Amino acid sequence: MERQIIELNNLSKRYGSLTAVDSLSLSIQKGEIFGLLGPNGAGKTTTILMMLGLTEPDAGTAYVCGHNATKDPIAVKQKVGYMPDSIGFYDDMTAWQNLMYIGELNGIAGSQLKQVCEECVQLVGLDAEAMARRTSTFSRGMKQRLGLAEVLIKQPEVIILDEPTLGIDPIGVKEFLDLIVKLSRQKGLTVLLSSHYLQQVQQVCDRVGIFVNGKLQAQGDLSTLARSVNGKAACQVQIVLQQPLTIPWKDEADIRQLPAVQEVTIDGHTVDIALREDITPEIVRFFVHKGYDVAGVQKKEYQLDDIYQSIFSA
Numbered sequence: 027m028e029r030q031i032i033e034l035n036n037l038s039k040r041y042g043s044l045t046a047v048d049s050l051s052l053s054i055q056k057g058e059i060f061g062l063l064g065p066n067g068a069g070k071t072t073t074i075l076m077m078l079g080l081t082e083p084d085a086g087t088a089y090v091c092g093h094n095a096t097k098d099p100i101a102v103k104q105k106v107g108y109m110p111d112s113i114g115f116y117d118d119m120t121a122w123q124n125l126m127y128i129g130e131l132n133g134i135a136g137s138q139l140k141q142v143c144e145e146c147v148q149l150v151g152l153d154a155e156a157m158a159r160r161t162s163t164f165s166r167g168m169k170q171r172l173g174l175a176e177v178l179i180k181q182p183e184v185i186i187l188d189e190p191t192l193g194i195d196p197i198g199v200k201e202f203l204d205l206i207v208k209l210s211r212q213k214g215l216t217v218l219l220s221s222h223y224l225q226q227v228q229q230v231c232d233r234v235g236i237f238v239n240g241k242l243q244a245q246g247d248l249s250t251l252a253r254s255v256n257g258k259a260a261c262q263v264q265i266v267l268q269q270p271l272t273i274p275w276k277d278e279a280d281i282r283q284l285p286a287v288q289e290v291t292i293d294g295h296t297v298d299i300a301l302r303e304d305i306t307p308e309i310v311r312f313f314v315h316k317g318y319d320v321a322g323v324q325k326k327e328y329q330l331d332d333i334y335q336s337i338f339s340a
């Protein structure tokens with residue numbers, strides 16, 4: 027059975043007359059990588075702070091790893107690793123000293139401390155030479171890796187990353203995102219990733235929640251989101267035929283019978299079909315069985331970008 031590791035029910039937070047988070051309900055399952063997406067001021071950080079018990083909601087509840095974050099924030103903090111968008115290190119200390127210190131603060135001592143730190147360093151891919159350097163010499167990408175090692179030190183069940191790729195070069199971003207996916211899959215870690223970057227969220231997240239003005243406007247995987255936004259289809263396939271079709275097309279009624287087909291548009295040699303789910307192979311077989319010469323097939327899956335645009339232009 028799927029286990030809800032984060033459960034938010036009608037969570038609200040106001041700052042004076044401003045409603046920063048408005049009746050937010052959201053469930054996240056163990057092992058999921060969930061993307062919190064939204065423009066500046068949409069309420070992502072406030073939501074994270076309420077999940078960590080760092081700010082009190084005005085209404086609603088936040089349960090994380092089975093604990094009420096408002097009533098039992100310490101229990102939540104023991105199981106959740108939080109990496110804020112700007113991480114501070116003791117710059118006059120080496121990376122290794124920084125990590126050992128965080129380990130001590132987390133109550134790890136003696137031979138176990140060194141062992142746990144070495145494991146975390148290995149997980150995030152920092153070598154001994156880098157760990158011997160002062161953090162003041164670290165690039166942003168290296169700092170993010172060290173920040174992640176610090177988060178992993180308490181062996182959390184959930185990690186929350188606020189804008190983790192800000193200011194990292196494209197190769198560093200790819201490496202960091204790959205690392206997040208690997209950690210999640212290998213260790214069954216649940217990851218909550220807050221970001222402005224649609225492409226990055228789309229690359230790594232199993233599901234996404236789109237925040238606008240404190241409200242969760244849409245949530246789900248890409249095809250669910252695409253469907254929930256203006257009834258859009260999940261994907262669009264274009265079939266190009268060797269010979270042009272004559273209108274009315276004799277097979278149109280048959281193709282519309284396929285359950286996933288939402289819309290069919292014919293224009294000479296091409297047929298555009300909007301699909302509720304991706305059944306491209308079945309569509310191609312349909313044309314071949316009916317005796318058409320298929321000259322080309324092009325599939326367009328809706329990108330998070332399209333969905334985002336659609337929400338903001340609504």
Ligand SMILES: Nc1ncnc2c1ncn2[C@@H]1O[C@H](COP(=O)(O)OP(=O)(O)OP(=O)(O)O)[C@@H](O)[C@H]1O
Nearest residue numbers: 041044045046064065066067068069070071072073
């Ligand atoms: N401590 C505070 N006091 C007053 N207003 C606040 C406070 N914290 C946040 N806000 C306001 O609440 C709204 C939501 O802010 P929040 O930081 O949660 O958004 P965000 O989606 O995380 O944005 P960003 O990506 O810029 O961090 C914003 O309008 C912000 O100005």
